Amino acid sequence: MAAAGEPPDQPGDAITASERKAAGLPRREFLRSGLGAAGAAVLGPGIDPAAAAESQPNLPPNVPEWTRNLGDGVASRPYGVPSRFENGVIRRTVSWLTPTDTTAVSFAPLQDLYGVVTPSGLAFERYHAGAPTIDPAAHRLMIHGLVERPRLLTVADVMRFPSVTRTAFIECAANGSTEWRGAQMPGLQFTHGMLSCSEWTGVALSTLLNEVGVKAGAEWILAEGADAAAMSRSVPLAKALDDALVVYAQNGERLRPEQGYPLRLLLPGWEGNINVKWLRRLKLGDQPWNGREETDRYTDLMPDGLARQFTWVMEAKSVITFPCPEKPLAAPGSYEVSGLAWSGNGKISRVDVSFDGGNNWRSASLQAPVQSKCLTRFRIDWHWPGTGALLQSRAIDETGYVQPTITQLRAVRGVNSIYHNNAIQTWRVSPSGQVENVQLA
Amino acid sequence: MAAAGEPPDQPGDAITASERKAAGLPRREFLRSGLGAAGAAVLGPGIDPAAAAESQPNLPPNVPEWTRNLGDGVASRPYGVPSRFENGVIRRTVSWLTPTDTTAVSFAPLQDLYGVVTPSGLAFERYHAGAPTIDPAAHRLMIHGLVERPRLLTVADVMRFPSVTRTAFIECAANGSTEWRGAQMPGLQFTHGMLSCSEWTGVALSTLLNEVGVKAGAEWILAEGADAAAMSRSVPLAKALDDALVVYAQNGERLRPEQGYPLRLLLPGWEGNINVKWLRRLKLGDQPWNGREETDRYTDLMPDGLARQFTWVMEAKSVITFPCPEKPLAAPGSYEVSGLAWSGNGKISRVDVSFDGGNNWRSASLQAPVQSKCLTRFRIDWHWPGTGALLQSRAIDETGYVQPTITQLRAVRGVNSIYHNNAIQTWRVSPSGQVENVQLA
Numbered sequence: 001m002a003a004a005g006e007p008p009d010q011p012g013d014a015i016t017a018s019e020r021k022a023a024g025l026p027r028r029e030f031l032r033s034g035l036g037a038a039g040a041a042v043l044g045p046g047i048d049p050a051a052a053a054e055s056q057p058n059l060p061p062n063v064p065e066w067t068r069n070l071g072d073g074v075a076s077r078p079y080g081v082p083s084r085f086e087n088g089v090i091r092r093t094v095s096w097l098t099p100t101d102t103t104a105v106s107f108a109p110l111q112d113l114y115g116v117v118t119p120s121g122l123a124f125e126r127y128h129a130g131a132p133t134i135d136p137a138a139h140r141l142m143i144h145g146l147v148e149r150p151r152l153l154t155v156a157d158v159m160r161f162p163s164v165t166r167t168a169f170i171e172c173a174a175n176g177s178t179e180w181r182g183a184q185m186p187g188l189q190f191t192h193g194m195l196s197c198s199e200w201t202g203v204a205l206s207t208l209l210n211e212v213g214v215k216a217g218a219e220w221i222l223a224e225g226a227d228a229a230a231m232s233r234s235v236p237l238a239k240a241l242d243d244a245l246v247v248y249a250q251n252g253e254r255l256r257p258e259q260g261y262p263l264r265l266l267l268p269g270w271e272g273n274i275n276v277k278w279l280r281r282l283k284l285g286d287q288p289w290n291g292r293e294e295t296d297r298y299t300d301l302m303p304d305g306l307a308r309q310f311t312w313v314m315e316a317k318s319v320i321t322f323p324c325p326e327k328p329l330a331a332p333g334s335y336e337v338s339g340l341a342w343s344g345n346g347k348i349s350r351v352d353v354s355f356d357g358g359n360n361w362r363s364a365s366l367q368a369p370v371q372s373k374c375l376t377r378f379r380i381d382w383h384w385p386g387t388g389a390l391l392q393s394r395a396i397d398e399t400g401y402v403q404p405t406i407t408q409l410r411a412v413r414g415v416n417s418i419y420h421n422n423a424i425q426t427w428r429v430s431p432s433g434q435v436e437n438v439q440l441a
Numbered sequence: 442m443a444a445a446g447e448p449p450d451q452p453g454d455a456i457t458a459s460e461r462k463a464a465g466l467p468r469r470e471f472l473r474s475g476l477g478a479a480g481a482a483v484l485g486p487g488i489d490p491a492a493a494a495e496s497q498p499n500l501p502p503n504v505p506e507w508t509r510n511l512g513d514g515v516a517s518r519p520y521g522v523p524s525r526f527e528n529g530v531i532r533r534t535v536s537w538l539t540p541t542d543t544t545a546v547s548f549a550p551l552q553d554l555y556g557v558v559t560p561s562g563l564a565f566e567r568y569h570a571g572a573p574t575i576d577p578a579a580h581r582l583m584i585h586g587l588v589e590r591p592r593l594l595t596v597a598d599v600m601r602f603p604s605v606t607r608t609a610f611i612e613c614a615a616n617g618s619t620e621w622r623g624a625q626m627p628g629l630q631f632t633h634g635m636l637s638c639s640e641w642t643g644v645a646l647s648t649l650l651n652e653v654g655v656k657a658g659a660e661w662i663l664a665e666g667a668d669a670a671a672m673s674r675s676v677p678l679a680k681a682l683d684d685a686l687v688v689y690a691q692n693g694e695r696l697r698p699e700q701g702y703p704l705r706l707l708l709p710g711w712e713g714n715i716n717v718k719w720l721r722r723l724k725l726g727d728q729p730w731n732g733r734e735e736t737d738r739y740t741d742l743m744p745d746g747l748a749r750q751f752t753w754v755m756e757a758k759s760v761i762t763f764p765c766p767e768k769p770l771a772a773p774g775s776y777e778v779s780g781l782a783w784s785g786n787g788k789i790s791r792v793d794v795s796f797d798g799g800n801n802w803r804s805a806s807l808q809a810p811v812q813s814k815c816l817t818r819f820r821i822d823w824h825w826p827g828t829g830a831l832l833q834s835r836a837i838d839e840t841g842y843v844q845p846t847i848t849q850l851r852a853v854r855g856v857n858s859i860y861h862n863n864a865i866q867t868w869r870v871s872p873s874g875q876v877e878n879v880q881l882a
Contacts, residue, residue, distance in 0.1 A: 064580075066575050066667060066668070066719075067573070067668065069573075070543045072571050072572045072573075072574070072698070073541070073542030074546065076542075077532070077562075077566075077572075078531035078532050079522070079523070079531050079532070079562045079563065080532075080562040080566075080699055082520070082694060083575075083695065083698045085578075086694070090519035091515070091521075092519070093516055101515060101516050102512060102515075104514060105515065112695075114689075114693055114694070114695075115640045116693070117558065117693040119561065120521060121518075121521040122693070122694065123521070125515050127514075127515065129511050129512060130512025130513050130514055131512040131513045131518075132512040132513075133513070133524065134505075134507050134524075137526075139505075160777070161777070162822065163777060165555065165556040165818055199556045200556075201556045226507060226508050228509065249556065251558050252557070253523060253554060253560045253563065254524065254527050256522075257521075257524045258513075335601070336601070369812065371810065379603065
């Protein structure tokens with residue numbers, strides 16, 4: 001079966017030095033592949049691959065250790081974990097950002113993620129009183145207030161209703177909060193990492209409301225968590241009847257503890273905080289409750305001194321995930337620039353990318369299927385000539401909304417806001433290939 | 442804010458006994474919800490909820506332990522894991538099925554999964570010499586043989602090419618192998634658990650082939666792994682140029698070790714074995730190599746004594762995942778019956794479900810988006826009267842192919858086959874609600 005000019009081979013043969021030579025891989029091929037010194041690692045420390053191929057045809061076959069020895073058995077990992085070579089791909093925290101470890105946040109490593117699904121182990125976390133460990137057999141969901149038939153449901157009761165699966169992003173309203181007054185965070189994980197996207201399975205909240213019977217006059221629902229903060233928010237009935245879910249599964253398995261196990265409210269496209277975790281209570285009423293999380297927090301103080309309230313929808317936004325401060329460019333040449341775009345108002349219809357700070361734009365390709373209220377991966381080819389560059393992405397959603405610049409956003413909202421910064425992100429690429437978080441004047 | 446007739450409340454209030462009473466949850470509500478004795482657990486052992494609500498208005502509020510104490514802090518889980526209450530949801534092995542722990546298989550717990558994405562930690566495993574732990578910095582992918590420009594690529598080289606993301610199932614050709622000669626496995630995890638579905642990201646193999654330049658006469662590619670088995674298969678060039686990928690990411694993060702870290706071949710819709718893990722070599726040739734894994738194994742011995750070879754495509758198949766032997770029915774009543782359908786030839790166009798062993802069929806709803814060569818979740822409502830029943834599902838794909846019965850399959854292929862059993866699965870529900878794996882005459 002060997003091609004002309006090559007030694008015969010059999011499946012399972014090692015890539016030998018002589019075979020490498022026969023395959024036409026002399027020293028210049030290593031250099032062309034950009035391997036340089038790293039290429040030597042194939043043969044082992046101190047062995048020059050070209051010299052080995054050309055002058056040492058009897059060199060022992062290059063068989064790495066993992067091909068010479070049996071690997072791990074199946075019983076070793078009933079529940080799998082990433083390779084130890086990926087142990088730097090973790091959620092990270094910022095100690096000065098929040099008062100304690102239990103009233104805190106962790107950021108997803110967007111710079112190391114691919115596609116649109118966020119692995120559940122890396123989905124961002126936000127707690128107000130820590131992540132509780134709840135016994136699902138003892139947990140209850142109470143639905144009461146302005147309803148015909150109040151119910152106290154077990155988790156098994158909830159899981160017996162007809163189910164729905166959908167993919168949706170969740171973004172903390174405070175994602176990018178540090179950037180309102182200037183570029184402050186050093187990298188992508190901290191400018192945009194309070195963002196995750198998962199496949200969720202649960203029951204439509206409309207199904208549960210149909211079960212209890214909504215009384216006339218009901219317009220709002222208090223959703224309350226079973227954590228020690230008893231985190232609660234007021235949800236308008238219209239959203240509850242539209243696309244809200246009470247979810248129990250994420251990315252194919254039951255919710256993770258830090259994501260609300262055993263039950264979580266999911267309001268697709270709305271700010272993270274209102275997707276109440278560890279859901280224990282839904283109370284229907286005729287007015288919002290105006291609790292702490294929708295008055296003291298999660299409001300937007302405007303330049304005139306008044307605050308916007310109930311700004312739930314996460315408007316269209318995007319960010320380039322490669323290159324980024326954590327993933328610089330190695331050398332001039334051709335690259336695929338990639339990133340994520342999302343909108344709480346529906347599907348992403350277009351993402352434009354600029355390499356000169358917004359003077360010229362090209363449209364990126366969007367990874368199919370583009371789903372509503374879901375992360376969308378975009379990609380665009382770029383030849384980097386090795387000069388300075390200003391990279392930006394701009395999302396447009398199906399409503400026609402165009403992601404604004406930080407200048408446009410400040411012109412309307414001032415600089416007192418904490419939440420809802422969906423401005424275009426600028427990465428400055430230096431001639432050395434380093435990437436920096438900057439804001440243009 | 443309180444509704445008429447209820448005590449005032451504030452967000453964060455516990456669900457007290459008096460509130461429960463005010464919400465209209467006397468004893469009959471507990472019974473109606475099917476909670477019975479379990480409902481008492483809300484208040485603690487030995488406390489009757491109705492009695493508490495009606496006769497002990499001053500009972501301390503029912504605040505569970507996890508609402509009274511701070512939960513875990515963010516620093517406690519840089520990479521998250523499931524709740525300890527889910528520690529029974531694991532991959533499982535069958536000791537008698539394979540000779541050693543490193544030449545073995547583990548099965549995914551389909552009975553505990555939701556939606557269509559399989560969590561990477563639960564994706565089925567199949568090794569021929571164990572799962573190697575590969576240093577990605579030392580790993581190389583060699584592309585040679587009938588090509589213009591042979592290459593030895595680092596993982597970083599591979600990741601620099603334009604990328605593609607798609608969701609696809611992988612099913613071992615031997616999934617259901619034990620059932621060819623009768624119903625042998627006791628549950629869903631072992632009848633169908635060599636099946637997973639993931640979001641994959643990598644580079645199109647056509648892109649890599651374009652880089653090396655395919656020489657005239659090349660028709661086949663030898664794909665070889667870096668494991669100690671040097672697992673290899675012959676891949677026709679047409680498939681390589683169609684939708685084959687060399688993937689490095691799964692479900693948003695880098696491949697898991699047992700799934701081929703750092704590089705894996707993905708041939709959407711084709712039997713698991715040919716999706717070579719730990720990919721180290723692609724050699725182009727003019728004929729197949731006829732290695733062990735495509736002659737001694739992964740062929741189908743037919744009744745006439747001849748063997749089918751190169752039966753790569755996994756034809757349309759489906760299975761009901763609830764109820765199943767591991768998830769029996771608790772009591773007569775309304776249920777959502779749910780399952781998975783897939784086809785290596787494209788999209789699933791319809792799934793029919795029978796409750797009487799195939800005499801009558803109803804079409805199930807399909808979860809959107811239905812994607813090609815991907816698991817599709819189907820659902821159908823069923824009122825179980827508490828009698829015996831024979832549950833079946835039947836997948837039809839976009840080519841018009843209809844999933845066969847085991848009788849139809851045996852009529853063509855006999856009973857010597859190990860691989861490619863895509864027969865309709867029958868679950869027998871007994872009047873007690875237990876579910877059993879059976880085959881109909």
